[in-house]
Amino acid sequence: MKKNPVIGITAEWNPFHSGHAVMIKEIRKSFPDARIISAMSGSFVQRGEPAIFDKWSRASWSISSGVDAVFEYPALYVLQSADSFSENAVHLLHDLGCTHIAFSTESLDKNQLFDIARWMQTEDYTARLHQELKNGLPYSRAASAAINSFSNKLYQELIKPNNLLGLRYVETVSKYYPDLEVFITHRDMEHNISASDARAQLLETGSSLLLPPNIQEEAEILMQSGNYTDFNRYEDACLFMSKALGLSDLSDSGLFTExxxxxxxxxxxxxxFPQMLSGIKSKRYLYSKLKRISASLLLSGTKKPSP
Structure with missing residues (x-):
């Protein structure tokens, strides 16, 4: 007897907006008998910042919009590079029993992503990547440069963030889980809704029309009651921790190299804090990486990370 599909989504729902709701509806339309589960970033997100709202509210909003269960994606994996973030998310969803993973892209389809992922496992790609690493680029930028040297057209598509994240998911599927199916929806680029725009509206006005109507009301209540992240206070906490820790504490944290x-x-x-990051940022150490280090320091303090 064939089992019903289990569709896995890696998400941050930061916040849950109308584009997310559309994606879930599309999955339901294609897999009416499926269970949909999500591995959701908890209090922190991959960009190295706290989520704007608490994880319970964000999980609840996705459940009310059609997700069956939400599992917290641990901060240890969330606060990693996009490569590690996506790879470990696929491992987690597979271990949770998913038969499919679903995600959205701006333009690339499943066949295109698998073609790219397979090429990235060839000696040609490895040679191009190693050359860019020798040129002093950090890994993520070296990978992009290697792709650009192979195909500028392909590179231009992979500049788009959801195309690139989709590629990272497919890379992991291709390497480890050939039986795991991939389901892709395409973002409406003409009426594109982004979580960053929704956050900006919420922080500026206390409301956002980019959220589904029922969620708009709850989000407004959270904003009015002060139950959201004050990023200025968060940045002060990050700066204080960096001032308070000694050089040996920083060295022992396992978060720094070179x-x-x-x-x-x-x-x-x-x-x-922005002045501090501006003084550290370089071609090798981008703001996103520095923010993830800051978040990890704030969470762990002087404790060394688990092996």
Whole structure:
């Protein structure tokens, strides 16, 4: 007897907006008998910041919109590079019994993504990647440069964030789980809804029309009652932690390489967190990576990470 499909989604729902609701409806239309489960980032998200709303509200909103169950994706994996974030998410969804993973892209379809993923397992790609790493680029940018040297047209498509994240999911499926099916929906780029736009509206006005109507009301209540992330206070906490920790604490944290902790400690004397990050940022250390380090420091303090 054939089992009903179990569709897995990696999500942050930060916040849950109308585009997310459309995606779930499309999955339901294609798989009416399926269970839909989500591996959702908890209090922190992959960009290295706290989510705007608590994880319970965000999970509840996805359940009310058609998801059957939400499992927290641990911060240990959330606060990683996009490659590690997506790979570990696929491992988790597979271990939870998913038969399919679903995600949205701006343009690329399943066959295109698998073609790219297979090429990235060839000697040609490896040689191009190693050359870019020798040029001093961090891994993610070296990978993009290697793709650009192979095909500028392909590179231009993979600049789009959901195309790129989709590729990372498919890479993991291709390497480890050939029986795991992939289901892709395409974002409406003419009426594109982004979580960053929704957050900006919420922080500026206390409301956002980009959220489904029932969620709009709940989000407004959370904003009015102060139950949302004050990013200014969060940045102050990050700066304070960097000032409070000694150089040996930073070295022992396991979060720094190539002597970055020395630059980190020096720049922690700046007045604001953005000023501190601006002093550290380089071609090799992008803001996203620095923010993930800051979040990890705030969560772990002087404790060394688990092996």
């Amino acid at each position: 002597g970055l902790e020395n630059k980190w400690k020096k720049e922690a004397e700046k007045t604001t």
